[in-house]
Amino acid sequence: MSCMLVIAFDSNFRPYVIKLLIDGAHNFSIKTYIIWATVYLSSQMISVISAAAFDWLGTLYHTSYRERIAHRYLEQLSKYEYNFFQETLAGTLTAKVTDAFNSIPMVVFITMNMFLQFVFLIIIASIIFIKTSYLLGIIMLVWIAAFMTLTRRHIKNSTDYNKEYAQCRPKIFGFLTDYFTNILNVWFFSEVKNEKNRLRVITQDFIEKSLKFGIFLRQYYFSYGTLVTCYVALIFVILGYLSLQNEITPGDFAVIFMINYKIAEKLSEISYKLIEFTQQLAIATNAITLLNKQPKNDSKTNFIYKEGTIVFSGIDFAYIGTKEKILENFNLTIAAKQKVGLVGVSGSGKSTIINLITRLEEPNSSSVLIDNQNIANVSMESLRKHISIVSQSAIRSRACRLKRTHNLAILFIDYL
Structure with missing residues (x-):
């Protein structure tokens, strides 16, 4: 804050020094x-130092703030x-978190750097x-009021365009991330042509919204340019x-013109930055929606591992939004240290059984017991500490390794 105040003061102080030099030039001694x-030169040097200090402090702030954002999203998600x-593409999640990582600090920086500095500049001027x-x-204040009124109207209009832009953006990067992550599935179980068509649909939507925004920008910059030109002429x-x-x-003429020119220049800069501000704000707002979902309350009771006996007793399960039951009155007991293989056609419930043990899914009725403990009543973190899972993707990459501290081992093999 103090750095911005110094910069704003210097922006008006140096023109005032020029005024004094012009008015008193005929009486000045060497x-x-x-x-x-x-x-004059000292004032300029102080301004340079203040600007450098502001950038340095901003870098420190951005770094620590971005670190907190990354941890906040990781913790919440x-x-x-x-x-x-399952319902949200991993690439879309990554794109939104990236947007939050970059855009939220930028919104704060633009607010502090542009608007607060401008307020200080106007007060001193x-x-x-x-x-x-x-x-x-009075003319300067009236002009600034008119400028701000026009700005407010344009911001309101640009907000809708930027919301649409912010929603399209992560879809593109999300699609590309998931495409390359699942490249084997694309090659063997889908068609590259189909995926390209999907991308074309997504990008076409982005192009249409960008063109609308481009028309708005043309009108926006023309309005501001005309307003600034009229003010300078006046x-x-x-x-x-x-x-x-x-x-x-003559000194008054010089200082008033220089300060007005500086204000006009600053307002023009703000008019450009406002578009970036509304874009970054829309992107940040869209990214923040990830945090709006309320996580399910988890139990604080810790799971206590004893032997590893697993009991399914009368389990019913159907996925959300479907009526067809994957499991109905399912009963199974797996003794401690027993090795069990689940065999069945695709969709018969093999993965569902594993998901119920790990609480990736919850049964619609009855409960799963491990060592006579209803796993729905224990914390998921304490339960999963005792479970190792090697997925099909890990097997394919030959990077599977079970931790010895885990007591229940689950291996996915589903090639047949």
Whole structure:
């Protein structure tokens, strides 16, 4: 905050030094001139140091803030139920987390760097203007109010475009991530042509929304450019009139014009940054929706491993949104240290049984017992500490290895 205040003060102070030099040039001695020149250069150096300090502090802040964002998403998403990850593409999740990682700190940075610095600039400029001419100070404030009103209307319109853009963006990166992650399935169980058609549909939607946004930007920048040009022309007219009436000095003319030019330049910069701000805000908001889902309350009771006896007693199970039962009145007892193979056609419930043991799924009725403990009443973390699973993908990659600390081992082989 202090760095921004110094930068804003310097933006107006140096033009004011130029005013003093112009107005007093005919009376200045070499010594006085050197003093004011030193003041000017020192002010500029302080501004450079402040800008460097602001960037350095911003880098430190961004790094630590991004670290907290990554841990926050990891912690929250790890609590979600298994069906959430079945219904949401892994690539889409990754894209949204990446958006949050990049966009949330950027929104904060733009807010601090652009808007707060501009507020400081206007406050200091108003003081200088009112000392010179009340009329110029009032005109500047009216113009800024008109600029902000127009900006507010444009932001409201751009928000809808940016929401659509933010929703399309992770779909593209999500699709590509999942495509390359499952490249073997694409080659052997699907057609590359079909996947390309899917990508074409996704990108076409993105292109249509981007074109609409491009038309909006054209109107947006033309409006702002016209407004800034009209304001600068008005300032020229007023300054010329006041100079002819001998109501302002040449130094006043210079300082007022320079400050107005700087404000106009800053407002133009803000008009460009506002689009980036609304885009980043929409992307961040879309990414934050991942955290809106309430995770299922987990038990605080720890699972206590004894022997490893597993009992299914009258289990019924059907996936959410379907009426067909995968398991109905299913009974099975697996003794401690017993090796069991589940054999059946695809869709007969082999994976479902494993998912029930690991609590990736919950039975619709009855319960699964391990060592006479209803696993629905123990924490999932404490239960899964005692279970090792080697999936088909791990077998294919020849990277499977069971931890010796795990007591229940499950091996997936489903090639037939």
